[in-house]
Amino acid sequence: MKLGALQRRALLWLAFLGPFFYASYGLANHLASRRGAVPTLAFAWEAQIPFLAWTILPYWSLNLFYAASPFLFRRAQALDAHGRRLLLAQVLAVACFLIWPLRFGFERPAAEGWAGALFAALMSFDQPYNQAPSLHIALLLILWQPYAQRLQGLARWALHAWFALIGVSVLTTYQHHFIDIPAGAALGLLCMSLLPLEGRAPAAGAEQAGQLGRRLARRYALGAAAALAAGLGLVALGLRQPGPGAGALIGAAGLLLAWTALALAGVAWIYRGARGEGFQKRADGQFPIGPRLLLAPYRLGAWLNSRWHTRGGRARTEVWPGVWLSRQPSAAELRRARPAGLIDAAPELALRHGAAERLPLLDLLVPSPQQLRRGAEAIEAARPRGAVWVCCALGYSRSAAIVATWLLRSGAARDAAAAARLLQRLRPGVALSAAHWQAIAAAAQ
Known part of the structure; x- marks a missing residue:
């Protein structure tokens, strides 16, 4: 053949x-x-x-x-x-x-029959x-x-x-x-x-991360080093414990810290290149098994932070008829509301929605005018079908920048000052820096 x-x-x-x-x-x-x-x-x-x-x-x-x-x-x-x-x-x-x-430290008992033959082949x-x-x-x-x-x-x-x-x-x-x-x-x-x-493999250093991106990458790297040192110290302490109970608990805590260190190191790598694609979020809003488990401690922390800062009824806000500014919604929230369109700007968090437009924007970094323009165009394209949700982890920065761009491009706000006043009045937590507004202005032209 x-x-x-x-x-x-x-x-x-x-x-x-x-x-x-x-x-x-x-x-x-x-x-x-x-x-x-x-x-x-x-x-x-x-x-x-x-x-x-x-x-x-x-x-x-x-x-x-x-x-x-x-x-x-x-x-x-x-x-x-x-x-x-x-x-x-x-x-x-x-x-x-x-x-x-390292060496295995226990004496292996003798095995007989077919199992013994397999062990003999292994030991050869x-x-x-x-x-x-x-x-x-x-x-x-x-x-x-x-x-x-x-x-x-x-x-x-x-x-x-x-x-x-x-x-x-x-x-x-x-x-x-x-x-x-x-x-x-x-x-x-x-x-x-x-x-x-x-x-493609996640890139690092392929684009200029800017001063803020590099600073965030260093902070994540330092956090990874601190978590690794603490984790290895706890593992070493657990190995020295004579009793099984205490050693297991201390060792487990150390391994969790080491896992957290690995996740933070991965996030530092992503921020070093300023590429949200490094999280490898798929078109269906989920993650491949590798980055899903490797970065799980960071992603869990990001989700908890999202829920904590948007507690008390601040999950989402309608800033214009049919245009909603939202934190990353849960599957239950999407099933209840059934938005016609969704712009997902949080590459670090899973979000399954068939009509979603994925924009891999890194938290705390200023999106490019091209990314903001793409988000605004996605809002305009989805509006005829019904309500549109624009979301990121908190609904205060990345998604707010996209909505502000749409407000200016659509004429819903006559200038940046009017857009800023509208967002601050309806969603007081919105945090857009001067650099954000420069990118928004460039995207709105």
């Missing part, structure tokens, strides 16, 4: 990735084995984890999913992104193994090193997405159950300590976020 171009491309990726995996992974194991003392990082409660010999089967099955994964794709761009994800995960993981090798090339980050977990997450996208219904739920079992098996086969799992998950999500299967 003659192979198609995409199948040949998949075979080439597999022919490269397979040998590279075993060569680089084996080299890191070999170099670690030659060191005099390789440390172990384990919580006290991990001694209670049972050894389940049969879970070597799901553990091994990841190899089959790995080998078949290049043949899942129907487009060369997505296939290449998948191959680069696997390669990047391998390179970063091996770099960690070489810089700071593996050693108790290459711990954090768990490459098994990183690859598990990277592989999970394309398989889940191809399956539906019961088959998809079966895939989720089996992949969850693979994740647990790294502990029950005594291959990894717990700390390796979140480290591996962070690695996998990072690779998925940097190399999306659809569209």
